[in-house]
Amino acid sequence: MRVFVTGASGWIGSAVVDDLLAAGHDVTGLARSDASAAVLQAKGAHVRRGDLDDLDGIRAGAADADAVIHLANKHDFANPAVSNAAERAAVRTIGDALTETGRPLLVASGLAALVKGRPATEADASPFHGPGALRGGSENLALEFAGRGVHPVILRFSPTVHGTGDHGFIAILAAIAHEKGVSGYPGDGGNRWPAVHRSDAARLVTLGLEKAPAGSRLHAVAEEGVPTREIAEAIGRAFDLPVASIAAEDVQDHYGWIGHFFAMDLWATSTRTRELLGWTPTGPALIEDIDTGAYGTRS
Template sequence: MRVFVTGASGWIGSAIVDELLAAGHEVTGLARSDASAAALATKGALVRRGDLDDPAGIHAGAEAADAVFHLANKHDWSDLAGTAAAERTAVQTIVDTLAGSGRPFLLASGVAGLAYGRPATEADPSPAHGPDSPRGGTENLALEYVDRGVHAVSLRFSPTVHGMGDHGFISVIANIARQQGVSGYPADGANRWAAVHRTDAARMAVLGLAKAPAGARLHAVAEEGVSTREIAEAIGRALDLPVAAVAPEDVAGHFGWIGAFFAADLTASSTATRELLGWTPTGPALLDDIAAGAYPA
């Protein structure tokens, strides 16, 4: 199968490209830099130069493919409106290109904000609708196109997709611990984050291409919830820093923009995904990766 991948050189995208190539697919990755293009070519993938601000290039990549993975996102926390707008435009371009073809379209989403007071499940619809909502409401936009002949599948990733070399949310929290001289956790640290190892997330995504029905919501979740106190304690041990609670009124000042996320309870289940795909996570747990030096001093 010819598969077009945006975000192909990213943290999750590069692992998914590896899985696709290992499964015998021909992969074309969208690359905005020479370094990204070279990394993809070294793996044996084809390269299409461009980025999320190039809808014509995204259209051409999708049009030439048998399936599309959309994994790119600007992740510009200083310009959330611009990030959402770019995401919306990219997904709208892809679904318009694939409409009526029945071809698979798998897009990155997340488990945050789906449920409160309990783990989110695959049955929980995304509350994000419209271009001004988080991620531009693109999960719902894509799934609306199931009735228009697009085999759309949502890939909902845990708030932490971890592993050696991770530069995501846990890396940000570890850097804040270094800067503050203390590994902090919000309030009593009882709120929890779902987690998955990068390789497990990639395997799930490629199984989704092979097995998931149109309209499916898949959860890349290995651990339903790891408490933020446990995370902070593991970071403290790894970086040889003291560990302390951060009062709710001080969370924003201590953690900055990520404070609201770190203080949230972002738990999720993947029971339905495991049953549907025959997927069993086998990678290291989050605390094991922290202890092994995934976020070095």
């Protein structure tokens, strides 16, 4: 299958490209820089130069492909409206290009704020609609294209897609611990974060492309919810730092923008995804990854 991947050189996207190629697919990746293009070419993938704002290029890439996997995101946490607008525009552009083709459109999404008081499941619809919503309401926008002859599949990634080389949330929390001299957790540390190893997340995407029915919501969740206190304790062990609770009223000051996310309780399951795809995560667990130096150790 000819697959166009946005975000192909990113943390998740680069692993997805590897898995797609290993499965025999013909991959074209969107690349912003010469360096990213060179890496993709070295793997045996084709390159389309451009970025998330290059809607004409994205449209052309989608039109030339048998399927599109949209993983790119600006991740502008200081100005989320910019990220939301770009995400919505990209999904609409790809959906329009695939209209009446029956081709798959896989769209990256997340697990934040889906439900309260219980684990989120694949049956839970996203509450986010419209341009001003989280991610520009792109999950629901993508699913609307099922009525226009597109085969949409939603990829809900754990907030922590971990592994050696990760520069995401866990790496940021480790950097904050270094800066503050303490590895903190919000409140009593009982709130939970789902986690999945990068290799398992990549495998799920390939299986989703090959097997998931139109309208599926897939959960890239290997661990349903790792308590934030355990995450903080593992970071403390790795860097020989004290571990302490951060009072609710101090979370924002202590963590900055990431505090809002780290204080969420994001418990989620992946039972339906595993049954549907035959997906069985095999990578190391999050705490194991931290304990074995995936995010560094005390020098």
